[in-house]
Amino acid sequence: MTYPVHAAETAPAVAATADPGRTVVCSACGCRLHHAEDLAGWTHFAPVSGRDARGCQVACADQVHDARGISL
Numbered sequence: 001m002t003y004p005v006h007a008a009e010t011a012p013a014v015a016a017t018a019d020p021g022r023t024v025v026c027s028a029c030g031c032r033l034h035h036a037e038d039l040a041g042w043t044h045f046a047p048v049s050g051r052d053a054r055g056c057q058v059a060c061a062d063q064v065h066d067a068r069g070i071s072l
Helices: none
Strands: 032-036 041-044
Touching: none
Parallel strands: none
Antiparallel strands: 032 041
């Protein structure tokens, strides 16, 4: 038996638009990002020495991300 394909399953995944009030997640590790107006992008919350807020070491922890969660 085959199941019908819904439009949401075939649409490309986009984290958010450029709206600072929307939730944006990092495309590399899945962490939620917060909007940093002074950097014109989104960053990991409280990055310390390449680690995210949970303490996980991620390569993009200290980088600014775009509205899709991709590090610049």
